Amino acid sequence: MAVDTSDPAFIAALIEKEKRSKSLGLPRLVPAVFLLLVYLVPFYYLFVTVFKSTDEYLNSGVLDLPRSLSPFVDNVVQAWTMADMGRAAFNSLSYGLLGAALAVGLAAAAAFGLTRLRLRSANAWFMLIFAGTLFPFQMYLVPLFFGYQRLGLINSWFGMLLIYTAICIPFPLLVLRNAFSSIGREIDEAARIEGASEWRVFRSMIVPNAKGPLIALFLLQFTFIWNDLLFSSILANGPQVRSIMTALQSLQGTYASSGPNVVVTASLISSIPTVLLFVFLRKHFMSGLQLAGN
Template sequence: MAVDISDPAFIETLKRRERAGQKPSYLRLAIAVVLLIAYLVPFYYLFVTVFKTTDEYLRSSVLDLPTSLAPFWDNVVQAWTLGGMGRASINSMSYAVLGAGLATALAAGAAYGLTRLKLRSANAWFMLIFAGTLFPFQMFLVPLFFGFQRTGLINTWAGMVLVYTAICIPFPLLVLRGSFGAIAREIDEAARIEGASEWRVFASMILPNAKGPLIALFLIQFTFVWNDLLFSSILAGSPEVRSIMVALQALQGTYSSTGPNVVVTASLISSVPTVVLFIFLRRYFMSGLQLGT
């Protein structure tokens, strides 16, 4: 049935519906405010604790405002020196950068081969690589520990880079397989007609068209490696190669007499690199969230 959009009655009906849809829902607003407060309370606790001394923290309520901002630097110095966070930060940064970078690069090469080349049993190869994610990581710890012990990789920098690279490959492969598959194949064919090699097609045609997903995946895997405690506490517990999370755990256990304020300050320090990395790469990360487009 045709509708006369110039009819005043029809226009008034649309206006009434529009006004009804714009009425505020106080229940939803109240729920949103409660959830926001619940979300912000841990951050409030974090930022008031790092500005307290140990005595002030023990005397006052955990949510009381600090009396001064001066103790913050002393807490930073104690967390940095007592926990050995300088060496641990360098270790974790190298594990995260190399592990996430190598895993993303290897996953990109594998995804190119599975989607752009005519490989036999491509799906079987993909399932073989991805099958490792079907089991919890705890199942790998015992064989990894004894395998690293026999090969001399236990408590070594190379061993940690190797294990992080291996466990970080499947997820980027899953994502890039779909991302590379969505790129028009005419790009490959045109490049090959011009005499480009497969490496040239991969490096100059495919990778630039998947820049967003690649950076997003690197950031996700970097965060995973940086925050890992499971593998690093079992395979790299010595002070020379331990990660920042193991150092944070050791600070909480060994130097608990320094007070929760120092431990919380160390936790704040350990979160800085991932936050800074996300700030600088946020534009690519947001575009990379559209992984299939």
């Protein structure tokens, strides 16, 4: 039965329905706006603090607007020089880029072997590798510290790269094992009929079809390594090899001479690389998460 849209009763019903939906939406809107404001308070604190000098920060309200924007440059210079953030940022960048790339590459190779080569006891091998994530990292610190001390790896660049690569393998292996299993085996069989080696199948057939998850995993592992403080503060607190987070920690504490404005500015600087990576690779990151979820 056709509805006459020009009927006044029909129009009145539509108006009443619209009013009812608006009245129901208001109770939902108020908590959402409140939560948004609460969420934005730390960002407001961040951006008003980096533009304050130490004296202004101590003698004014925490959330007061800065009187000038010029102290920002001084805060950046102090944070960069006092914590030697240039060297620390280079160390963290090298740990993150190489450690994440090696971990994801090794996890991809392991996932290929477990899913495409029909290895015996593949599930047992997977559980053996993945078992490292069942316990908190704090349990590894004492044996790891004494083991590194005996091998002379304390405060060494190679030692930090080694531990970061090792602890970042299990989770990518879990994701890539599922991603590789969803790729049809017809690709492998067709390539092998054409005479392709296993390495060629892995490099030219499997990896291109899992580009999204590989990039997403690289971003996640890079972020973990960049933000790590646990391993870097125990195994590499020397000025030559310490990470950006350890350098940031040196600005705080009993013997630190920097003000809160300098510490907050240093925190802002330390967040820039990960933000830029997610901005430039967000398309691959989101597509990779969708493929990994499937």
